[in-house]
Amino acid sequence: MGPLTALLLIATSTAAAPRATPPAILVSRQLLEAEHLEVGDVVLLSADPKGGQPRPFRIAGTYEPVPDPAHLGAPALEARLHLPDLVALAADPADPASADSVQSINVTLADRKEAPAFMRELDARVPGLLLRETAAADDRDVTFVVLDRFHLAIAIVTVVASSIFLLALMVMLVDERREMVAILRLIGLRRRRIFLQVLAEGLVIALAGALFGVVLAVALEGGFNRFFQWRYDTALVFVRVTPAIASRAVAVAVPLGILASVAASWGLLRQGALSLARR
Amino acid sequence: MWTFALRSLARQPGRAILGVLGVAAVGALLFDMLLLSRGLLVSFRALLDSAGFDVRVIAADVTVAARPRLDGSASAVAAIRSLPEVEDVVPLAFGGARTDGRDGAPLELFLLGAGPARRQPWIILQGRAPDPAAGAAPELIVNRNLADRLGLHDGQELILRGDCGHEPAATPPVRFRVTGRASFPFDDPRALTAATTMDELRRVCGTEDGDDADILLVASREGQGPMAAVQAIRARRPDLHAYSNEEVVARFQQVGFSYFRQISTVLSSITLFFGFLLITVLLTVSVNQRFAEIAALRALGFTRRRVILDVLAQSVILVGAGGLVSLPLGFLLARRLEAILHAMPEIPAAMRFFAFEPRALGVHALLLMVTAVLAAAYPMRLVARLPIAATLRTEVVT
Numbered sequence: 001m002g003p004l005t006a007l008l009l010i011a012t013s014t015a016a017a018p019r020a021t022p023p024a025i026l027v028s029r030q031l032l033e034a035e036h037l038e039v040g041d042v043v044l045l046s047a048d049p050k051g052g053q054p055r056p057f058r059i060a061g062t063y064e065p066v067p068d069p070a071h072l073g074a075p076a077l078e079a080r081l082h083l084p085d086l087v088a089l090a091a092d093p094a095d096p097a098s099a100d101s102v103q104s105i106n107v108t109l110a111d112r113k114e115a116p117a118f119m120r121e122l123d124a125r126v127p128g129l130l131l132r133e134t135a136a137a138d139d140r141d142v143t144f145v146v147l148d149r150f151h152l153a154i155a156i157v158t159v160v161a162s163s164i165f166l167l168a169l170m171v172m173l174v175d176e177r178r179e180m181v182a183i184l185r186l187i188g189l190r191r192r193r194i195f196l197q198v199l200a201e202g203l204v205i206a207l208a209g210a211l212f213g214v215v216l217a218v219a220l221e222g223g224f225n226r227f228f229q230w231r232y233d234t235a236l237v238f239v240r241v242t243p244a245i246a247s248r249a250v251a252v253a254v255p256l257g258i259l260a261s262v263a264a265s266w267g268l269l270r271q272g273a274l275s276l277a278r279r
Numbered sequence: 280m281w282t283f284a285l286r287s288l289a290r291q292p293g294r295a296i297l298g299v300l301g302v303a304a305v306g307a308l309l310f311d312m313l314l315l316s317r318g319l320l321v322s323f324r325a326l327l328d329s330a331g332f333d334v335r336v337i338a339a340d341v342t343v344a345a346r347p348r349l350d351g352s353a354s355a356v357a358a359i360r361s362l363p364e365v366e367d368v369v370p371l372a373f374g375g376a377r378t379d380g381r382d383g384a385p386l387e388l389f390l391l392g393a394g395p396a397r398r399q400p401w402i403i404l405q406g407r408a409p410d411p412a413a414g415a416a417p418e419l420i421v422n423r424n425l426a427d428r429l430g431l432h433d434g435q436e437l438i439l440r441g442d443c444g445h446e447p448a449a450t451p452p453v454r455f456r457v458t459g460r461a462s463f464p465f466d467d468p469r470a471l472t473a474a475t476t477m478d479e480l481r482r483v484c485g486t487e488d489g490d491d492a493d494i495l496l497v498a499s500r501e502g503q504g505p506m507a508a509v510q511a512i513r514a515r516r517p518d519l520h521a522y523s524n525e526e527v528v529a530r531f532q533q534v535g536f537s538y539f540r541q542i543s544t545v546l547s548s549i550t551l552f553f554g555f556l557l558i559t560v561l562l563t564v565s566v567n568q569r570f571a572e573i574a575a576l577r578a579l580g581f582t583r584r585r586v587i588l589d590v591l592a593q594s595v596i597l598v599g600a601g602g603l604v605s606l607p608l609g610f611l612l613a614r615r616l617e618a619i620l621h622a623m624p625e626i627p628a629a630m631r632f633f634a635f636e637p638r639a640l641g642v643h644a645l646l647l648m649v650t651a652v653l654a655a656a657y658p659m660r661l662v663a664r665l666p667i668a669a670t671l672r673t674e675v676v677t
Contacts, residue, residue, distance in 0.1 A: 050339075050347065072538055146623045153616055154308070154546065161304035161550075165557050168297035172564045175294075228541070 023085045024060035028078040030233060032062045045079070047090040055089055057081070067236040069144065075233060106134075163256050170202075170264035178268060178276055185273030198265040199258060206257020210250040217241045217249075280585070284592035291565070295597065298561045302601020302647075303608055305554040309547055310609030310643050311616060314633040316543035320532055322631040327524040329464045329629070330400045332369070333505040334497035336512060336521045348372075349519070352492035356394060358515055359497060364508040366500040369396035370492035372477060374443035374484045381429060387442065388425060388471040391463070392480025400496055401474060406433045406459015409475050417479040419455035422463055422472040431457050439473075443484035450485035468621070468628045497521070539632065551650055554601075558594055558654035566590060566658040573662055574670035587659045594655035595648075602647040606640075 022042055037043065039061055044054035057079075065076040081089065083102070091099040109118055119131045184194055217239075224239040268276070288295040327333075336359065338349040349355060352370045360368045372392040380386040393400060399408050401420070409418035419439075421431055431437065435457050441450040455475065463472045481487050499508035505523035512521040522530070566573070573586055613633040620632045 143623050146620060149619045149622075150616060153619055157304065157308050157612065158549075161301060161308065161553060164297055164301040164304055165553070168294060168301060168557065168561060171293055171297060172561070175291075176564075176568070231541070232537075 182276035202261025210253035303604035306605025307608035312543040318634040321634040332496035336495035370394035441483040571674035598651035
């Protein structure tokens, strides 16, 4: 059977439906809304792009299509038919084989690990079939691997910019405390002691900043998702702050914060107490 | 004013350098996001225009996957070619074929058939286009990938077995003679593509009696423009759907890769906010530390306007210098990001996610300038409201 290349949809009212109940179909929520259809309506479907040989179907319900990131922005105008109805609708009268053929058969194995052996056996028994394990990578996976890399690259640039910002802030903070450091040194505190204090301060600031960032991300998560779900009319989840992602963000931010504190304070700590006080 | 602002910044070089570097980093990202926001559209438009056809005619206004073929293409071509607004028309049909690789394994390739026309929808790199009036052996032109994969050279023979999908027929193999190499605008980097005449494509696909095509490419007559050609085609053949390249791009803008436009908008906003925050903090701290100095300058006769402009000038210098550094950084980053994104399957090799256009440079400069002014607003307000006598007294007492 060739692919169902197009659907011609003519909505009619329930009252205009023929007496013999047409076969039931499900239509996607997007299609229902786009064509102002209602459950119970009878519609004419055709496999011919020009609308030839239409057949009536009754809308028995609606469904939310499985979100597909590969079709972002394209409304899911879909309908689900019972297989015999679809085969009858799309069969080519000139090709008797088309009434008894399908594009693919999905198989669920009792043991998923048996997939390679099952495929080998089936290939030997029915040569000419194209067998594919659903868990295998395909082009769409490649697309999302690429997007993942792209996001990572953007994240690295953002972290670099943030680090410079952080360093600038710490330089200013340290500069303002030059006199205080001089006094601490003059009253007897050692460099090591002040260094530990700077380290502790850096740790506290970095931890607070990282935690604030995670809380902000969690707070914005819902808003981002709702906006993009509305924008693309999809149930896809765009942003998900998982514990792993939060941990990774903290693991990057905290050492960077400490490093910025130390780098900013380094010059100050290396100067003598008198030199600092004479400023 | 500028010299004074420069000297103020030079007094704390570490801080100024960090400010410039920070703006450079966010400016580079901003520049890249501006390139990304329209990159695909710009390069898609360039691809559409590359072969010299500015109007596309199809059978139905539906997605590519569901699009029916255009029946009676010969009469449609004749009708369109007779229009005074039209310079040339070429019908195109797409199919597939298999051949044997060097190792004997079957190799699938994309096969394109073009009707007779003065222009061709590909760019000849070497040799010549297939000639419909060729002698015994039908002719074929191949892309570089296919030529390299099979070690093909001009005059060599290649046997193709049709695998056109839309007609489930077992077709006999056809022996072609390679006439040259061509570049096909929409090829992805790994595409194995070959092109022949429309008649030979139908022969390979086993549809010799057919008269259909997938698309008609139309070149409007010079001086008339694509929209005049589109209107004329719609009037002559209302059953067909004609679109100018501009309309195709507009439709692509609605659905194709809108994700990248969204992400570029979000990241542009974030980077601008980031730059604004950085400069505001730098200038505010700097102004706070210079209260006594500013009050003294005011007491010496500097006007309020003069010291306010000094703060603004510092902001403009920081953002301006950062913005200048951000351009080469942005270009380098864009090349890296382009290489990452181009690993996506089925993206034409000539397509660019980050396409430069002068407009992006202008928008980049404008956004950074607005950021500089906004970032200076709060420290300028602090300076404007500074009480001279009270500040001097406080400074002397402390």
